Amino acid sequence: MKFFKLALRNVFRNKRRTSITFLSIIAGMIALIVFGGFVEYSFWGLRESTIHSQLGHIQIFKKGYSEKGRSNPGEYLIKDFRSIEKKLYRLPEIELVTARLSFSGLISTGEKTLTCKGFGVIPEREKKLASFETLKEGSHLSAENKDEILVGVELKKSLGANMGDYLTILTTNSFGMINAGDLKLIGTGQSGSAEYDAVFVKIPLNAAQTLLDTQSIEKVVILLSKTEDTEKVVKKIQQIIDDNNLDLEIRTWDQLATYYNSVVRLYNGIFNVIKVIIAIIVFFSIANTMIMSIFERVKEIGTLRAIGTKKSGIMQMFLWEGFFVGVLGGILGIIAGVLVALIINISGGIYIPPPPGMGVGYQSLIFVVPEVLIYSYLSTVIVSTLSSIYPAAKAIRLYIVEAIAHT
Amino acid sequence: MTKQIINLKNIDKEYKLGQTKITALKDVSLDIQAGEFISVCGPSGSGKTTLLNIIGCLDTPTKGNVKIIEKDVINYSDAKLSELRNKYIGFIFQSFNLIPVLSTFENVDYPLVLLGMKKKQRQEKVHAILSEVGLYDHKKHRPDELSGGQRQRVAIARALVTNPKLVLADEPTANLDHKTGVAILDLMQKMNEEHNCTFIFSTHDPEVMKYAKKIYHLRDGEIQKQGKRS
Known part of the structure; x- marks a missing residue:
């Protein structure tokens, strides 16, 4: 708990730096929530149009x-x-x-x-x-x-x-x-x-x-x-x-909808690539801000070490900082992501030109899906915490004698 | 019989500055007893800070043996040295080195938190030491809301709150005006007498040296002479 409090204070000490980190988290989360919501809407639209134009939910055939x-x-x-x-x-x-x-x-x-x-x-x-x-x-x-x-x-x-x-x-x-x-x-x-x-x-x-x-x-x-x-x-x-x-057999819509299944596979693949790209951007953005903060806090880290803080304590402090940045930035990110999704939906959605094999384009709405929100939030917290490992490792390698005399 | 608290034997400390090898300490041997009030003096670059860093277990010598509070610390791990510093050694720095995000109370409380002491006991100790250094009313202030003298008092309180055996102060008055510097030295002297803990401070100011009961003069990394104030 001792490093918990110190970390929380550190998150708020440099408001501009924290705001910049929050902005990159918020941007990443908006992208995840909006794209995730778009994918969900597309799946829903394709699924329902497949069901309600050709297949129904269930078909029964002779065995x-x-x-x-x-x-x-x-x-x-x-x-x-x-x-x-x-x-x-x-x-x-x-x-x-x-x-x-x-x-x-x-x-x-x-x-x-x-x-x-x-x-x-x-x-x-x-x-x-x-x-x-x-x-x-x-x-x-x-x-x-x-x-x-x-x-x-x-x-x-x-x-x-x-x-x-x-x-x-x-x-x-x-x-x-x-x-x-x-x-x-x-x-x-x-x-x-x-x-x-x-x-x-x-x-x-x-x-x-x-x-x-x-x-x-x-x-x-x-x-x-x-x-x-x-x-x-x-x-x-x-x-x-x-x-x-x-003497009958049953088939469900998802067993019959081969096109739908291949679209789901394709979109999920694209979504996963986007998730990884966003995670990398957020990771480096947070790690970069934290490394900057180490340069500003060399003397302080040296002092903490001198008065008896172990390396593991400094490590914990930085991990907590990363965690808090993720937790707080993630909350702001969810709010921003949901707001952007609502604005898009209120303004009528995004026009999507006819996909391959389709005759007409459509206005895509953004579904605000709890799973996407939870996923985006958890991955932000995890990425943020992980991104503080390298800065923390850098901090514990500081030479105490030089650090306490740092100006 | 007084107890030996520091025992340095044939200490050498060498640094590398680029390609050049610099000898910061040369064959230094010291014996310091519990409760002493000692000044380490010498001009800039004479090795005062290096000597204090080795005594404070912040640095290791290139050669020689270091015994602090009867513990052979040369082969101690980093974690063990951290524990030793937390428990037995207090530090007062030239530029105060307080943690900017913590209040006066929290800065002084921090070493006790590291020791794992209970909250109530910690509160009593912090309040007592803050009253002693005259900063009880400033306990909620952040370091940037305090004057230089007040910050150094917080540092003294932080150094003493764990009842350490040894307090090391590296040029404690260098960043203070004369009047505040004298007040800080008076406070250190009072604490030395009341808490019976060993104080070692470095200085190159003759006015400050006068406060010490024993003085070690360093020049080019060697102890030139040892003096005693009458």
């Missing part, structure tokens, strides 16, 4: 679909959607249960033909599931009309089609036969992913079933009220599957 279903989808279809649906709706966390039947094929205006990825959807439920998908033109699919089609905004452009045009879908049905259907273009949608927008088409589920010559569906898509409940609900669904001996 074996993940392994073999892609090459032979007709063999892995679910027949009794209605009874599964009824069982699933008993779970309170579930907001929506819908079905999809997807297919690959060709889409043609008669003059131009392109490949497409089609989804048979339940129209009135699709609006809720794909809430992050924006309708760019026309209207959503309606429950009543079986022969409607909604296509991706990029696909419509490439086809050169107009609203109201009849487009022909050509695909193979579940028996491997080629089948075709004419559907009226009633709208275009945009998901944010330019690649996806260039291939997707949505048609009513019953139209897709007719086209594929089946009464079954490919998968059950489940939307939850809260993404955080995913793991919990998966367990409950698994229980239902086991209890009812259903």
